[in-house]
Amino acid sequence: MPKKVMIVEDNELNLKLFTDLLAAHKYIVEGVKDGRLAMEQAKMFTPDLVIMDIQLPHISGLDLIEAMQKDASLSAIPILAVTAYAGKGDEDRIMAAGARGYLSxxxxxxxxxxxVRGILG
Known part of the structure; x- marks a missing residue:
């Protein structure tokens, strides 16, 4: 059974790249451009992994990771954080919030x- 991956990414090009790449490797992929919809979408899609951009408009990916960790129906879903703005201490904060992996x-x-394979097995 193919694994399901939800990508929370507001940048169209990054979303398309990640989606196409994962689909080519036989993952079922769903993209979410608006972070405010991510929690609801995750509950409906039930992904095996969430790839989370950290710099999102309206809500930060860091806040979403923390919110997902506090939600009993979502807390078991591993999160791979991906961000372009990697400052000193960012990786530590992101991992402390509950992400399983981090890429810049x-x-x-x-x-x-x-x-992705490292988290999904």
């Missing part, structure tokens, strides 16, 4: 796939 953009295709 731009990310290589191989590193991205390795991170």
């Amino acid at each position: 953009k731009p990310v290589s295709v191989m590193k991205f796939l390795e991170a």
